[in-house]
Amino acid sequence: MTAATLALHHDTGTGEATAPRTVDPDVSTAAAGDDRAFERLYRLHVGRIHALALRLAADSDDAERLTQDVFVRAWERLGSFRGDSAFGTWLHRLAVNLILSDRRSAWRRTRRVVPKADLEEEMAASLPVNVGDRLDLDAAIAMLPPGARTVFVLHDVEGYEHAEIAGLTGVAVGTSKAQLFRARRLLREVLDR
Amino acid sequence: MNDCRDVREAIPSLLAGNLGPETRAQLDAHLARCQACRDDVETAIWVGERTRALPRAIAPARDLWTGIAPRLGRRTRRFAAPWWGLAAAAIVLMALSSAATVALVRRTVQPDPGGFAQLELGFQNAARELGEVYRESRGTLAPGTRAVLERNLEVIERALAEARAALDADPSNRALEAVVVAAYKRKIAFLERASAFGES
Amino acid sequence: MIGRQTTAAIAVLTIAGAASAAGQDRQLGFPADPDVALRVYNLVGTTRITGWDRDSIEVRATVPPRGGSLFGGGSRRAAKLGVDGQNPSFTGPPATLDVRVPRGARIWVKSGTADVIVAEIRGEIEVSSVTGAVTLTGSPRVAAIETIDGNVSITGNATVVRARTGAGAVTISGARGDVVVATVQGKVEIVSNELLSGRVETVSGSVEVRTAVPLDGQLEVETHDGPVEITLPRELDARFDLSTIKGAPIATHFSGDVLRQHPRSARFAVGKKSGAGRGASIVVRTFSGAITVRSRSNPSGG
Numbered sequence: 001m002t003a004a005t006l007a008l009h010h011d012t013g014t015g016e017a018t019a020p021r022t023v024d025p026d027v028s029t030a031a032a033g034d035d036r037a038f039e040r041l042y043r044l045h046v047g048r049i050h051a052l053a054l055r056l057a058a059d060s061d062d063a064e065r066l067t068q069d070v071f072v073r074a075w076e077r078l079g080s081f082r083g084d085s086a087f088g089t090w091l092h093r094l095a096v097n098l099i100l101s102d103r104r105s106a107w108r109r110t111r112r113v114v115p116k117a118d119l120e121e122e123m124a125a126s127l128p129v130n131v132g133d134r135l136d137l138d139a140a141i142a143m144l145p146p147g148a149r150t151v152f153v154l155h156d157v158e159g160y161e162h163a164e165i166a167g168l169t170g171v172a173v174g175t176s177k178a179q180l181f182r183a184r185r186l187l188r189e190v191l192d193r
Numbered sequence: 194m195n196d197c198r199d200v201r202e203a204i205p206s207l208l209a210g211n212l213g214p215e216t217r218a219q220l221d222a223h224l225a226r227c228q229a230c231r232d233d234v235e236t237a238i239w240v241g242e243r244t245r246a247l248p249r250a251i252a253p254a255r256d257l258w259t260g261i262a263p264r265l266g267r268r269t270r271r272f273a274a275p276w277w278g279l280a281a282a283a284i285v286l287m288a289l290s291s292a293a294t295v296a297l298v299r300r301t302v303q304p305d306p307g308g309f310a311q312l313e314l315g316f317q318n319a320a321r322e323l324g325e326v327y328r329e330s331r332g333t334l335a336p337g338t339r340a341v342l343e344r345n346l347e348v349i350e351r352a353l354a355e356a357r358a359a360l361d362a363d364p365s366n367r368a369l370e371a372v373v374v375a376a377y378k379r380k381i382a383f384l385e386r387a388s389a390f391g392e393s
Numbered sequence: 394m395i396g397r398q399t400t401a402a403i404a405v406l407t408i409a410g411a412a413s414a415a416g417q418d419r420q421l422g423f424p425a426d427p428d429v430a431l432r433v434y435n436l437v438g439t440t441r442i443t444g445w446d447r448d449s450i451e452v453r454a455t456v457p458p459r460g461g462s463l464f465g466g467g468s469r470r471a472a473k474l475g476v477d478g479q480n481p482s483f484t485g486p487p488a489t490l491d492v493r494v495p496r497g498a499r500i501w502v503k504s505g506t507a508d509v510i511v512a513e514i515r516g517e518i519e520v521s522s523v524t525g526a527v528t529l530t531g532s533p534r535v536a537a538i539e540t541i542d543g544n545v546s547i548t549g550n551a552t553v554v555r556a557r558t559g560a561g562a563v564t565i566s567g568a569r570g571d572v573v574v575a576t577v578q579g580k581v582e583i584v585s586n587e588l589l590s591g592r593v594e595t596v597s598g599s600v601e602v603r604t605a606v607p608l609d610g611q612l613e614v615e616t617h618d619g620p621v622e623i624t625l626p627r628e629l630d631a632r633f634d635l636s637t638i639k640g641a642p643i644a645t646h647f648s649g650d651v652l653r654q655h656p657r658s659a660r661f662a663v664g665k666k667s668g669a670g671r672g673a674s675i676v677v678r679t680f681s682g683a684i685t686v687r688s689r690s691n692p693s694g695g
Contacts, residue, residue: 003205035262035265038265039258039262042258042261043258046253046257047251047252048249050250050251050252050253050257051248051249051250051251055253063253064253064254064257065262067225067253067257068257068261068264071257071261072261072264072265075265100356113256137243137244137246137247137248139536143534143535143552143553144426144553144571145553145573148571148590155246156241157244157247158242168245177201177609178609178674181201181233181608181609182589182590182609182610182611184233184237185232185236185589185609186237186552186553186571186589186590187240188236188239188240189552189569189570190534190552190553190570190587191243196666197671198671199672202624218402223561229666232435275614299459319519337506337523338505338523339470341523341524341541341542341559341560342541342559344559344560345541345560345578348575348577348596349596350577352597352617352618352680355617355618355680355681359638359639359680368638369638372464372617372638372680375594375615376617379577379594379596383559383577390523
């Protein structure tokens with residue numbers, strides 16, 4: 001199968017035109033309504049989206065629900081994907097928007113230490129097996145207050161700039177920067193005791 | 194590099210090794226005299242090392258495709274009722290722990306950033322429905338528990354009434370709108386807690 | 394006598410059966426992982442949980458005649474124990490649970506009127522109570538305490554603190570990380586050498602905060618008519634945003650640039666670094682509660 005090529009010169013944000021982007025054929029096929037192609041895209045990208053949802057939501061049940069919502073929304077919006085960024089980038093941006101919107105409508109502020117489901121199920125559904133610092137940092141990120149957690153995940157983990165974070169979250173750039181510094185201090189406080 | 198704000202801005206470049214020698218020297222001079230900035234730089238380095246080791250992808254514990262596939266191809270429909278009514282229903286449904294139904298409601302309702310009046314109507318609907326849920330469950334509560342819950346609820350309702358009366362007297366006051374919104378949220382949150390007591 | 398029982402990966406471990414007329418004085422121990430997830434149930438009486446440096450859980454319990462029955466079960470990773478079948482109207486002597494757990498345990502405690510006392514835990518502790526008082530000392534990573542009318546006292550450096558009550562008073566001493574407190578009418582008192590992030594909401598409770606707040610730190614207080622009194626260090630870099638709608642004119646005892654728009658609204662900054670964009674953020678909003686902000690050389694000195 002030959003790759004579908006969009007004859008577009010697109011802006012990478014540096015003001016430079018680049019060579020035409022080749023769109024993954026599964027994207028084009030899925031956009032035409034092929035759900036098997038979309039399933040392949042799902043399998044390719046689900047880990048990345050789930051990691052983002054898990055870190056932003058700090059709850060494995062919510063993360064699963066949000067991950068599903070992201071892919072359903074992507075399916076609905078696939079017609080608007082123009083190939084001017086990589087599909088994964090487009091999907092990631094859609095996921096950030098959806099997850100933050102969901103978080104804004106969440107009422108609860110308190111994170112439960114041990115959710116009400118059966119304890120053994122909770123262990124199975126929790127973060128991956130403990131390997132040195134990796135689980136500790138993810139668990140510590142989950143303990144951060146929501147605003148600081150969002151900024152830390154988007155900035156330090158996902159590489160967003162403060163201006164982008166401000167646009168996504170509605171907070172001022174200065175607030176985003178302050179949140180980041182608070183988040184790093186809290187993380188060190190929790191992990192380095 | 195004159196002050197702490199400049200240092201804070203320079204930390205990403207410092208971590209990436211992109212600072213020129215002159216800028217680096219200025220930064221070091223500031224760090225030598227500023228404990229707060231030294232702490233910030235050390236913390237950024239300490240956290241950064243650990244963050245870089247985080248996995249970029251984490252597979253879900255189960256295959257989520259089974260919950261996605263049935264939803265593909267369905268066209269999103271708007272219910273006839275306004276979004277705030279369903280938002281209120283969603284809150285009640287959360288109290289009843291029907292996760293699948295809540296997901297359905299959330300997905301099909303598009304929030305409309307309307308005015309305060311719509312917002313308040315949503316809160317009132319939510320409070321009324323949660324109040325009904327609580328009333329249905331209060332018979333199962335110990336008398337002492339019921340008494341303390343309702344005593345606190347009275348305080349919350351009195352504050353809401355006061356704020357609402359103030360807004361009635363000064364309807365264009367945005368600060369008062371914010372106070373009323375906060376009072377409603379407090380009432381709804383407390384009713385959720387009170388309803389949960391009946392289930393536990 | 395302590396009876397140790399080894400467990401398989403998932404094994405149900407029953408401590409005791411039905412209540413007996415003679416009551417129960419029981420002790421039991423079983424192995425547990427350092428970060429075991431533990432649920433403890435005791436609605437009436439006293440529950441005491443203390444961390445120790447052993448990979449095991451030990452319970453000493455006294456359950457009075459007709460006052461319920463002791464139960465327990467689980468594995469090294471997750472366990473639960475407590476007193477079942479308690480009648481809230483029971484007027485006899487209360488049940489007491491004395492539980493030793495690994496310091497890194499993650500513990501969830503359910504109480505009704507039972508007082509809960511927790512000490513020397515470094516992991517996570519969550520308590521749900523109606524009128525039982527909760528007293529926590531030590532430095533857990535997370536302390537999340539919820540009561541309706543029980544008083545809450547947290548002493549030590551818990552990094553993440555969440556406390557929610559109705560009429561119960563909340564006293565937090567020594568926390569340095571992130572603190573969120575919500576009450577309906579309960580009084581709130583927070584004292585610390587330095588608090589990175591604090592948020593207090595109450596309807597009618599009085600709020601007293603005595604702490605330093607570092608650069609990039611934040612302190613937010615919101616009340617309906619509860620009075621607010623904040624004491625901060627004299628040497629401080631901070632931006633203030635204080636407002637009350639119907640309360641008395643705001644009383645501040647700081648020098649600095651004061652942008653006073655109205656006696657009931659004050660926005661100003663103190664310290665050089667706040668001008669350089671690094672100051673702490675102090676926000677207080679009330680409907681009709683009085684706001685007082687003062688400085689002293691050692692705010693947490695009492």
